[in-house]
Amino acid sequence: MSSDDFAISVQDVSKCFYTYEKPSDRLKQSIVPRLQRFLGDKVTSYGKEFWALRNVSFDVQKGETVGIVGRNGSGKSTLLQIICGTLMPTTGQIATQGRIAALLELGSGFNPEFSGRENVYLNGAVLGLSKDEIDDRFDAIAGFADIGEFIDQPVKAYSSGMAVRLAFAVQAQVDPEILIVDEALSVGDARFQAKCFERLRQLKENGTSILLVTHASEQVVTHCNRAILLDRSRVEMIGSSRPVVNRYLDILFGREKRPEALSPPDADTLSTEARELSPADPVLDFNTDVFSTRIGYNPHEYRWGDGGATILDYHLSANGREFPNSVESGEEVVLQVAVRFNRMIVNPILGFTLKTKEGVTVYGTNSFMLECDGVQSIGAAGSHAKACLRFAARLGSGDFFISLGLASREGEEIVPHDRRYDSLHFVVAPTPKLLGLIDLAVSMEIDQVNENV
Numbered sequence: 532m533s534s535d536d537f538a539i540s541v542q543d544v545s546k547c548f549y550t551y552e553k554p555s556d557r558l559k560q561s562i563v564p565r566l567q568r569f570l571g572d573k574v575t576s577y578g579k580e581f582w583a584l585r586n587v588s589f590d591v592q593k594g595e596t597v598g599i600v601g602r603n604g605s606g607k608s609t610l611l612q613i614i615c616g617t618l619m620p621t622t623g624q625i626a627t628q629g630r631i632a633a634l635l636e637l638g639s640g641f642n643p644e645f646s647g648r649e650n651v652y653l654n655g656a657v658l659g660l661s662k663d664e665i666d667d668r669f670d671a672i673a674g675f676a677d678i679g680e681f682i683d684q685p686v687k688a689y690s691s692g693m694a695v696r697l698a699f700a701v702q703a704q705v706d707p708e709i710l711i712v713d714e715a716l717s718v719g720d721a722r723f724q725a726k727c728f729e730r731l732r733q734l735k736e737n738g739t740s741i742l743l744v745t746h747a748s749e750q751v752v753t754h755c756n757r758a759i760l761l762d763r764s765r766v767e768m769i770g771s772s773r774p775v776v777n778r779y780l781d782i783l784f785g786r787e788k789r790p791e792a793l794s795p796p797d798a799d800t801l802s803t804e805a806r807e808l809s810p811a812d813p814v815l816d817f818n819t820d821v822f823s824t825r826i827g828y829n830p831h832e833y834r835w836g837d838g839g840a841t842i843l844d845y846h847l848s849a850n851g852r853e854f855p856n857s858v859e860s861g862e863e864v865v866l867q868v869a870v871r872f873n874r875m876i877v878n879p880i881l882g883f884t885l886k887t888k889e890g891v892t893v894y895g896t897n898s899f900m901l902e903c904d905g906v907q908s909i910g911a912a913g914s915h916a917k918a919c920l921r922f923a924a925r926l927g928s929g930d931f932f933i934s935l936g937l938a939s940r941e942g943e944e945i946v947p948h949d950r951r952y953d954s955l956h957f958v959v960a961p962t963p964k965l966l967g968l969i970d971l972a973v974s975m976e977i978d979q980v981n982e983n984v
């Protein structure tokens with residue numbers, strides 16, 4: 532990679548904020564340490580240090596769209612502000628190449644006393660456009676924002692949705708080389724969001740680099756080439772969007788403790804004996820982890836858990852066809868799963884999720900939600916269990932991924948023992964009968980109307 536390829540380069544950036552118990556402490560902090568340093572004395576600190584970012588490093592390539600995810604307070608907005616130059620890092624370096632447009636805090640770029648129109652000119656000027664250039668783009672900006680007569684009202688009279696519409700319209704219509712969007716799109720309604728993502732797609736095609744902070748993780752999988760997960764001020768994970776989002780969801784909904792990453796078993800240790808399998812009662816392996824040797828296994832699965840149980844094997848069939856290359860829309864699919872409890876697990880929960888290849892969850896359930904019988908009697912240390920899931924693949928054609936997970940509850944907390952995200956790939960064959968993701972089994976009646984009635 533040549534050094535010119537990056538749009539944003541963040542090298543070992545840390546940011547420390549000071550919080551003060553009393554306003555006078557803030558004043559003392561701004562004077563006394565300097566004096567002490569000047570006099571060569573020991574430096575006193577009057578504030579409490581809080582590190583919002585620690586040793587964050589990554590590059591965004593030209594034309595790349597990168598999502599940043601993380602829990603509240605993990606440092607996302609601080610990082611974006613540092614990249615935009617509105618905050619200085621305490622240590623580390625930032626370099627950017629190209630004109631940056633940014634949609635940070637809601638309406639932060641607007642003067643509330645000025646009208647929308649005046650703010651468009653102000654914002655355009657800040658982004659380096661001349662009056663003529665803004666004149667040329669004004670109709671496109673107003674058309675995109677679509678806020679009608681409000682364009683001539685003071686911005687203080689806008690709803691937050693209107694403010695974000697106008698702000699996005701300005702930033703996205705100036706053809707930036709780098710666009711930074713902080714969660715702002717979540718404020719707009721669904722139609723506006725779709726319009727924004729279409730605009731982001733066009734910008735991307737034209738080579739704009741986009742950095743997107745959002746809590747909507749599916750947007751990250753759908754729109755971003757890569758993602759960065761911040762947790763407790765540090766980069767927890769960086770890589771392709773799907774595994775990063777999976778890890779983020781685990782931090783959000785799973786146990787906070789860093790899980791043991793479980794790797795697929797060593798192929799040499801797997802049983803390779805040829806076996807006769809009957810779809811009705813397939814031979815599942817309950818001794819060795821042969822999951823990753825099965826047809827349809829996705830080697831890019833994301834797997835983790837505390838190892839209390841292991842999902843060892845699966846068998847998928849449709850109308851007697853074992854591990855079919857594709858299933859017909861609406862066909863019944865039978866998925867059998869073999870589990871070993873490595874230690875005592877009380878009331879284990881087996882989860883099942885079906886997602887599109889873009890990461891959109893189509894369906895999810897688990898043995899608890901389904902009120903499965905017999906779950907209370909399984910889970911003894913060293914014992915095994917077999918689950919049989921049946922579902923009608925009422926889906927549109929395309930690629931789908933199944934995630935399986937074995938967990939249990941400790942009070943309010945869910946404890947994941949073996950989660951195998953996106954571990955099974957299956958394909959629904961093209962169907963002329965429907966468009967879209969799922970088959971709603973719509974019925975339709977059309978009758979001729981006698982005009983004389």
Ligand SMILES: Nc1ncnc2c1ncn2[C@@H]1O[C@H](COP(=O)(O)OP(=O)(O)OP(=O)(O)O)[C@@H](O)[C@H]1O
Pocket residue numbers: 548549550581583601602603604605606607608609610
């Ligand atoms: N000016 C400041 N002074 C002191 N602490 C601050 C300041 N700005 C941010 N922080 C703290 O830094 C941490 C990171 O804040 P930041 O807004 O970057 O998080 P975030 O990941 O964007 O959160 P959210 O998802 O809630 O928007 C938080 O704990 C916040 O309280």
